[in-house]
Amino acid sequence: MDKIHCPKCNGKLRQLTYQKIKIYRCTSCYGIWLDALEAEKLKELKGSENLDIGNPETGDGSNNLEDDIICPTCNVKMNTILDIDRHSIWYEKCPKCDGIWFDAGEFKKFKENFQRSTLLNRAKKVFRQ
DSSP states (O other): OTTOBOTTTOOBEEEEEETTEEEEEETTTOOEEEOTTHHHHHTTSTTGGGGOOSOTTTTTSOOOTTSOOBOTTTOSBOEEEEEESSSEEEEEEOTTTOOEEEOTTHHHHHHHHHHHHHHHHHHHHHHHO
16 A cells, blocks of 8 residues: 555655554645544544644645545545534545545544534433433
């Protein structure tokens, strides 16, 4: 997986490791590629949001929902997923390998959505007791 390219800008994806989890970040637009289940693991790890060095307000500017985004490992069209919570984000997921592409800044928002829903669930449990 050394020579995979960004599905948005065709830049080079550089491998990084965070607490034994491998991710790939584009050296040009700073988007992040995560293999299956890595997003779920990373969103629970303290400090993992720092892997996303892109601007969460602007991303990389290539959030066009009409473009076909091709999986960097399987070369199939990825599905566009809408995550609605504190932040509404659109990210891409491969139907074949379940890899996920986050534009610059989207992983931070994805993690904040998770943290918010976790806090709400804890608060609901307290009030039910």
